[in-house]
Amino acid sequence: MVQGTASDVGKSLVTAALCRIFTQDGYRTAPFKSQNMSLNSYVTWDGKEIGRAQGMQADACGILATTDMNPILLKPTREMASQVVVHGKPLREYEARDYRENYLPIAGDIVRDSLDRLRRTNDLIVLEGAGSPAEINLKDRDIVNMRMAAWADAPVVLVADIDRGGMFASIVGTLELLEPEERDRIGGFIINKFRGDVTLLQPGLDWLEQRTGKPVLGVLPFLPGLALEDEDSLSLRSEANRAAEGTQTNRDKLDIAVIKLPRVSNFTDADPLRHEPDVRLRFVEHPGEWGEPDIVILPGSKNTAEDLVWLREQGLERRVYQHAAQGGRLAGLCGGYEMLGERLLDPDGVESKRVETAGLGFFPFEVAFGAEKKTIRVEGTAKLWGEGLPIDGYEIHMGIMKPLGTGLRQPFLIRPAGADSTASAPEGACTPDGRIWGTFIHGVFHNDSFRRAWLNEARTGKGLEPLPPEQGVRFRELRESEFDRLAEHARTHLDLQRIYKLAGIGVSP
Incomplete structure (x- = not known):
């Protein structure tokens, strides 16, 4: 299972990278996120609605997406309320407290059943968490982070975003707020969106491993221009910043x-x-x-x-x-x-x-x-x-x-x-x-x-003169090649032997 220290740290893309790697290595692989909150959705082959990220991850696996990969989707409609979509169909709109108190207690069976069905037809399931597993106010009704990992008996890789700052504090703080059995489930850390000379980071990584007793499984450098979907509108903040960098509009x-x-x-x-x-x-x-x-x-x-x-x-x-x-x-x-x-x-x-x-x-x-x-x-x-x-x-x-x-x-x-x-x-x-x-x-x-x-x-x-089609982008071909680029990037910078061992397979082919 891939969890994160916060939202928008890169869980979805790390999950997609692992999905592609395991698939390339010959394992039948599928993604899974029990509950997703997103306004970016994906329509499955049979006309059902799931989170966009799980549709993208299914594409990384080269398989058709199903609602078992994201059985519960929350689509915010207004402050403190969301439309609840269960197995691809709208159930109803819930206020946040009503959903937490009256629906979450029955949602566990739904998500466990979905995971069981995926397990019957796949060698590996890569689960994705949501937000942070250390949200103290949400843990007693959790169905998407550490409780889901326990239900699945899945080891957890914790992803942290170094680009936003405070990476060491976010990892150590997350561990401090977990129960002992939850900390034991974490098998290591992935540092994401790194920019710079990794040798300058190494003393900090050594300290982190000594402080936590857990390995750093890799440092993923920031990968620019990746033509794969973002999960939610948090990513538009950085998109707006990138657009603001160029104040001069090119006439062409x-x-x-x-x-x-x-x-x-x-x-x-x-x-x-x-x-x-x-x-x-x-x-x-x-x-x-x-x-x-x-x-x-x-x-x-x-x-x-x-x-x-x-x-x-x-x-x-x-x-x-x-x-x-x-x-x-x-x-x-x-x-x-x-x-x-x-x-x-x-x-x-x-x-x-x-x-x-x-x-x-x-x-x-x-x-x-x-x-x-x-x-x-x-x-x-x-x-x-x-x-x-x-x-x-x-x-x-x-x-x-x-x-x-x-x-x-x-x-x-x-x-x-x-x-x-x-x-x-x-x-x-x-x-x-x-x-x-x-x-x-x-x-x-x-x-x-x-x-x-x-x-x-x-x-x-x-x-302006029309641009010939061959000078434009063949986007679907580009997207497919981007899955391979993401996977190669992860292979280069992650300790796949350790990750395969965590997954219970032993070593990668």
Whole structure:
């Protein structure tokens, strides 16, 4: 089991690295996280919703993701409340105390059953913890850290992030707050995100081993530009910092601003854009960061109405209108797409207590939020800029779009993945010139031909020559190669012999 001294220390990527290594070495391997809190989700092959990180880790193993890999997903909806998704389907919204007192006592059986099923068909399970195992106020109802490790009888590797500072204190402090039997379960430490000369760190590592009696299993240098998904929006803080480093926008690049909504979900939709050679990707939270973007993206949201109100309160709605009026490109994905219509209706309080909220008014439709969540993988074509382009992706939403009148142009023709063309139906919305558009489809930018056609259309509007497809990114091939790069990085810097021994296998092949 991989646990961490805090959130965002790199547990998910260390887990993915081990998953890939064990798979490369010939072991049937699967990831597992009993309970995940994240607005970044993943739709399994059978139309169920799990945490994005476990879907990514399943890809690292080369297997199809299932809900047994993340049986409980918590999706924050507002302060102190989350939608609880059990085996890929929404159960209900819980207040934090109600969930802790009334649902956690029965959740243990659910997660143990899932782990047992995974064990029957795999040689190795790599478990991932959540946050820190030393959260004293949460330990008596824990189902995701040390109690899960005990249920699984799994040795624990503790990951610490040296880049944020206080690494020695965080490791020693974590151990001090664990019970003796929990400390005994920890088999060693991985120091993550190191920058610099490791020989200068060695005296500290020697002290740590002497102080704790446990080995350092490796020091992982910071790995820049990794094209793999982050688990939650904590990572957007560093993304915003990276964007802020370059104040000069390159004239030959497209400046793309993603509005960082308070309840942003599935922000990994923008990941392929980050790796395009002609794109500068930024996340924007207030008008002072707006600049002069060529393209603005309204991303997904777990609470569309509240995030739309926030957009207005921040003064960003006016910026969006000005951008569109001046000929700028605008795209809305899922919740961002819902904002582009005339109004949002939520009479039953499914997402928000706001019964009706005025939309941005770019397209003649309304969205009503229903009790049933749609989770499905889809495929089809997109016809925004000439010929139809093949696309695939997935939908996760509770909003139902209803056209108002007959003036809505719908550029996407989609069907459930694997279905024949007779099941196709129109989807999305666009202006006649394709400059402004929206869709429920997550992952649409992961389609290389669609993404490049969109970027080239924006390049032409900026007076730039279109970029040939071969100069762009083949993102899915890049992502697969990145799993191998991550695994090789971990092989180089981790003591795999000790890790294999901890896993009960002995030594690595």
